[in-house]
Amino acid sequence: xxxxxxxxxxxxxxxxxxxxxxxxxxxxxxxxxxxxxxxxxxxxxxxxxxxxxxxxxxxxxxxxxxxxxxxxxxxxxxxxxxxxxxxxxxxxxxxxxxxxxxxxxxxxxxxxxxxxxxxxxxxxxxxxxxxxxxxxxxxxxxxxxxxxxxxxxxxxxxxxxxxxxxxxxxxxxxxxxxxxxxxxxxxxxxxxxxxxxxxxxxxxxxxxxxxxxxxxxxxxxxxxxxxxxxxxxxxxxxxxxxxxxxxxxxxxxxxxxxxxxx
Numbered sequence: 001x002x003x004x005x006x007x008x009x010x011x012x013x014x015x016x017x018x019x020x021x022x023x024x025x026x027x028x029x030x031x032x033x034x035x036x037x038x039x040x041x042x043x044x045x046x047x048x049x050x051x052x053x054x055x056x057x058x059x060x061x062x063x064x065x066x067x068x069x070x071x072x073x074x075x076x077x078x079x080x081x082x083x084x085x086x087x088x089x090x091x092x093x094x095x096x097x098x099x100x101x102x103x104x105x106x107x108x109x110x111x112x113x114x115x116x117x118x119x120x121x122x123x124x125x126x127x128x129x130x131x132x133x134x135x136x137x138x139x140x141x142x143x144x145x146x147x148x149x150x151x152x153x154x155x156x157x158x159x160x161x162x163x164x165x166x167x168x169x170x171x172x173x174x175x176x177x178x179x180x181x182x183x184x185x186x187x188x189x190x191x192x193x194x195x196x197x198x199x200x201x202x203x204x205x206x207x208x209x210x211x212x213x214x215x216x217x218x219x220x221x222x223x224x225x226x227x228x229x230x231x232x233x234x235x236x237x238x239x240x241x242x243x244x245x246x247x248x249x250x251x252x253x254x255x256x257x258x259x260x261x262x
Contacts (some may be wrong), residue, residue, distance in 0.1 A: 045121040045150055048113060071173045075099070079175065082114055086132055088173040089124060089141065093166070094154045098124040100141060100172070102132075110144070120144075121151055129206045132174060135260075137207045138217065138239040139172075145244040145254070152244035155254050158186035161227040170240060170258045181240045181258030184218075184233055185225040191251040200224070202241065202255060211235040221257050233259035 071088065078099045079085040087100040101109045101123045109125035112118060126132060127140040143152030157163040170181040192199045200220045208214040214235045222232065233239065238260040246252040 041120045045113070045119065071178055072175055075173055075175050078114065082116060085114060086126060086174065090171045091167055091169070092171070095149060096152065096154060098143075101125040102128060104128055121146060124151065127206065131207075134207060135236070135238045138205050138241055140203060140206065140241050140243060142243050145246065152242065155242055155244045155256055156246065158254070158256050159188070159226055164227070164229065170242070172240065180261055182231055182261045183256055183258045184229055184231045185221040185257045186229075187221065187224045187226055187255050188246055188248065189224065189253050189255060190249055191253065203243065203253075208235070231259075237261075
C-alpha cells in the first residue's frame with residue numbers, strides 16, 4: 001500500500017511540477033513579448049520622429065524663400081505616403097510637430113502610425129465628424145499621453161500658467177494654407193457617463209449652428225479654465241480643441257482650446 005501511495009504522490013508531484021513549469025514559461029514568454037513590442041513601437045516612433053526632423057530641415061531651407069509654400073509642400077509630401085494625412089500641427093519649442101490624420105474610424109489612429117503600421121503610440125488625429133476647412137467648426141484633435149513625453153504628453157504642461165505664457169499659439173498647416181491659433185483656455189475634464197445630466201461634454205461639439213451655440217461653448221471652456229488667459233473668442237473664429245488623457249481622475253482628459261487668428 002505504501003508503495004502504491006508513494007508512486008501516486010510522485011505522479012501528482014510531477015503533474016504539479018509540469019503545470020508550474022508551463023505557467024512559468026507562459027508568463028516569461030508574455031513578459032518577453034510585451035518588452036519586445038514596447039521596444040519595437042518605441043523604435044518605430046523614434047524613426048518617424050527622425051524622418052520628421054530631417055524633412056523639417058529640408059523644408060526650412062526652402063522656407064527661407066517661401067515659408068507658406070514650403071510648409072504646404074510638406075503636407076503634400078506626407079499625403080503622398082498616406083492620403084489620410086490632412087494637415088500638420090506644431091507648437092513651437094515642444095515635441096508637438098506631427099502630421100494630422102483623419103479616418104472614418106475614430107479608433108484607428110489610436111493604434112496606427114501615419115504609415116498605417118500598427119503602433120501603440122498611434123498618431124495625432126482629427127475626429128471624423130470634424131471638417132478642417134469649415135470655418136464654423138471646432139477641430140477636435142486627439143493624441144496619446146505617452147510616459148516618455150511623446151505625442152500629446154506635453155499638453156499636461158498647460159496646467160502651469162508659466163508654460164502657457166511661453167507657448168501661446170498652435171500652428172496648423174493644410175495643403176492650401178498656414179493657420180495660427182491663439183490659446184484661450186486650458187482645463188481638465190473627463191468623459192462623462194451617458195446618464196449624467198447638466199455636464200459639459202466638450203468632445204461632442206464639432207460645429208456651431210449659430211452664435212448662441214458658439215458663445216455657450218466659449219462660456220463653458222472659460223468657466224472651467226485652470227487660469228485666466230485674458231483671451232476669448234468671437235463667433236466666426238474657428239476653434240481647435242487638443243485632447244489627451246489625464247490620470248488625476250477616472251476617464252480624465254487634459255484639454256487646450258485655441259481660436260484661429262488672422
